[in-house]
Amino acid sequence: MTFSLVARCADTGMFGMAVSSSSPAVAARCAYVRAGVGAVASQNITDPTLGPLMLDLMERGMSAEEAIAEIQQTSQFMEYRQVLAVDVRGGTAIHSGPKSLGIWTQAQAQDIASGGNLLANDGVPQAIVDGFLSATGHIGDRLIAAMRAGRAAGGEAGPVHSAGMKIVDKVAWPVADLRCDWTEDCPIESIATAWEVYKPQLKAYIQRAIDPREAPSYGVPGDD
Template identity: 30%
Template sequence: MTFSIVARCPHTGQIGVAASTAVQAVGKLACHAVPRVGAVASQALVNPYLAYDALRLLEQDVDAGTALKRVLELESQPENRQVGIVDRKGRVAAWTGSENIPWAGHIEGKQCMIQGNRLVGPWVIERMLQVMHDLEYLSLAERMVRAIQAGAVIGGDRHGERSVSIMVFGAEEYPLCDIRIDDHDQPMLELERLFTLYKQKVLPAVLKMPRRVGVPACA
């Protein structure tokens, strides 16, 4: 019931995760990231602990593929889960269990992985990947916004979309972009409105916020 992206920008090192679904509030439970570490989308029959545990492994510099293998080994219902991971070096991995609602699957791109279930067909994630590649000159946040919108336009979730999340981290602990639409009749139009406001007002303010990279944090 969700389509999502995990990605790393090869130019800036930014890490992001984005998702949309037909149910409420996709961001809190499905989208997870740690700056300078990686990002995970955990969806289908959601188990957030897959993301939490995978990110802890990525923090130890375990690669995305190994992290995915290790968290799935401890999972009691792997065939009901769907997971996408990108690590700090842009390596990606994904899992789509056999019990996911069709159409379900994932596709690997350049430092990104796109996955979805209960979609109208594989062309949804194929189109999203094309957009991610075609718009490499844009910021990671905008690339993911355009890819999510493209997935919805081409069919998206068979039950339509109600919620969207776009989250990107730069070098700092706080997010560079964090847009959440928890329940909306036209979430893609709302996403466009909020992303325009983000570029005009939020991003300039975020770029002026205090920075800690290279500075020891308080004990």
């Protein structure tokens, strides 16, 4: 019911994750990122504990591949799960259990991993990888380009209704966490529109948290 990617920007060290699904509020269950550590997608018949567990393992020094191997050995019902990971060195790993739903497949390269289930065809994850690698600019722009490429390649077999994008940088919290929990229109385009609005303000929100004395004005009525 989902297609997604996890990615690292080799230039900045930022991590990001983007996802879309026919199910509601997909990002609430599937998107996990941690600054200086990595990004994880936990999907298919989702176990939300796997994302934080994977990030904990990588924070302790495991590579994405080692962390995937660990949860394959220690977590239950992995035949139903699909888990994607990218680590601090840009290494990627994917677990797709044989009981993943419908057409399911995966693709990966340095700094990028993609997977999906109940797909329209088995070329969607590779299209997402290619879309990310061919895009330039901010990792948020590249995540949007990749998701659009996945949708253009067929996306999910049925209509998607929710999407999300989460990005971390050097601070402890996500510097962007954009979600469309349900729409009858295209949720990927809803996220893309939100990103266009949010991107120019991203640094200001970080600065307001670190030291509001040096922050720019809020740009709202009543702000002097």
